[in-house]
Amino acid sequence: MDTAQAVAEWAAENWHGDLTLAQWWQRLADAGYAFPSWPVGLGGLNASPGQARQISSALAAAGVIGPPVGNGPGMGGPTVLAHGTAEQQQRFVAPMAYGQEAWAQLFSEPGAGSDLASLATSAVRDGDEFVINGQKVWNSFADMADWGMLLARTDVDVPKHKGITYLMIDMNQPGVEVRPLVQMNGIAEFCEVFFTDARVPVANVIGAIGEGWNVARTTLAFERAGAGSGRAANTISVGAGSKAGNLQLPVGELVKRAKQEANDPTLRTEMLLSSRTLFKMARALGHGDDPALRDRLMRYHANSQVYSWTGQRGRDNAKTGRPGPEVSTLKLKIALLAHESRDLSMSMLGAEGMLMGDTTFEGGRIQRAALASPVPSLGGGTNEIQRNIIGEQALGLPREPSDDNVIPFRELRRS
Numbered sequence: 001m002d003t004a005q006a007v008a009e010w011a012a013e014n015w016h017g018d019l020t021l022a023q024w025w026q027r028l029a030d031a032g033y034a035f036p037s038w039p040v041g042l043g044g045l046n047a048s049p050g051q052a053r054q055i056s057s058a059l060a061a062a063g064v065i066g067p068p069v070g071n072g073p074g075m076g077g078p079t080v081l082a083h084g085t086a087e088q089q090q091r092f093v094a095p096m097a098y099g100q101e102a103w104a105q106l107f108s109e110p111g112a113g114s115d116l117a118s119l120a121t122s123a124v125r126d127g128d129e130f131v132i133n134g135q136k137v138w139n140s141f142a143d144m145a146d147w148g149m150l151l152a153r154t155d156v157d158v159p160k161h162k163g164i165t166y167l168m169i170d171m172n173q174p175g176v177e178v179r180p181l182v183q184m185n186g187i188a189e190f191c192e193v194f195f196t197d198a199r200v201p202v203a204n205v206i207g208a209i210g211e212g213w214n215v216a217r218t219t220l221a222f223e224r225a226g227a228g229s230g231r232a233a234n235t236i237s238v239g240a241g242s243k244a245g246n247l248q249l250p251v252g253e254l255v256k257r258a259k260q261e262a263n264d265p266t267l268r269t270e271m272l273l274s275s276r277t278l279f280k281m282a283r284a285l286g287h288g289d290d291p292a293l294r295d296r297l298m299r300y301h302a303n304s305q306v307y308s309w310t311g312q313r314g315r316d317n318a319k320t321g322r323p324g325p326e327v328s329t330l331k332l333k334i335a336l337l338a339h340e341s342r343d344l345s346m347s348m349l350g351a352e353g354m355l356m357g358d359t360t361f362e363g364g365r366i367q368r369a370a371l372a373s374p375v376p377s378l379g380g381g382t383n384e385i386q387r388n389i390i391g392e393q394a395l396g397l398p399r400e401p402s403d404d405n406v407i408p409f410r411e412l413r414r415s
Ligand SMILES: Cc1cc2nc3c(=O)[nH]c(=O)nc-3n(C[C@H](O)[C@H](O)[C@H](O)COP(=O)(O)OP(=O)(O)OC[C@H]3O[C@@H](n4cnc5c(N)ncnc54)[C@H](O)[C@@H]3O)c2cc1C
Pocket: 104, 105, 106, 107, 108, 109, 110, 112, 113, 114, 115, 137, 138, 139, 140, 141, 190, 375, 378, 379, 380, 381, 382, 383, 384, 385, 388
């Protein structure tokens, strides 16, 4: 029996609408179908990229809820698998695979975004613990997170990339304050996070103390791979962790809700529109015969197809180790597609593009997507930074001149 058929039979036997989400995710992880390329016992079965793809597609075809999504499985899990000890993998990766805990990425700071290695949040050793003070910002879903992947400075007397440590911080403790930030599309997806004498056991350091930059590069590579490669298969996604409030709900009810949301344009949140949606818009709004617009639409369609096929390659690479710089090409591509989708849709809508609300074309879906279109060109690193990565790491061009790899962090002039 081939893999797809085996998964389809397994799903038919194991999926029941009255299971709770926690029970379903447990079955999925125990079978190794949650994250097939991860190790046995941690939600996977050491599957090859090809097998993993077949499993994801078979689950999608079965109409079941897919594995937990978000920062944990997307970035934290692969990072701990690459750099963590066996105990750390058991402690942190297993609950990610079972969807029990949700994660935040606590990297960016008000003075450290593109230049992430300038981060100033401090971690000072106190016996078996580190004491954390400082501020992070733009942290997606931090208000839903149980744990955070934290980059903090443990040594100011060495150059900036060398004194950073990668720590797993419990978000549910005094000294961690999370404040959601509302974006221009009205959604509060990310947060700022303040630390005041928060504590992290030394046992929660991933990799060696002071060597966090290398560990962070793994997280960032997986983040770019996720942002650039889109979703693997069309499974139904549900938020993990206790704060999302889904774990005890019946999966049948969650699927019903997801379908209602998918069919209701007023509830859709997208960063870009498919070429099919743009074609539909052109016909509905009477632009179908405009040759200049048809040309742009066809170029958008061709670029979307190329992006989707190249994304497949990026996802496969990401499953076999740290993704390479090619994922920056993909991330850049989706950012450019999002901008083109915004420009095309707004030029078709005309003055109506300035209106919002349920009574506008497609229930405001088009305008909401336009307002979310800057997301892929910022989150996970800006377009300019992707171009630097492609230039330096893929094409072998010289690095930007800088002396900050020799000057101790405490002597650097910072904004
Ligand atoms: C939707 C979204 C989700 C995010 N989620 C998270 C998260 O979960 N966790 C987290 O830690 N962070 C997150 N971020 C933060 C994100 O990583 C930063 O916004 C990003 O790295 C840019 O940093 P910045 O905003 O400080 O801009 P800056 O670094 O101040 O950049 C400002 C401008 O200068 C340009 N620039 C800077 N340096 C160079 C250079 N060397 N060469 C050329 N141009 C340059 C930039 O490209 C940009 O146009 C998120 C951001 C967004 C938008």
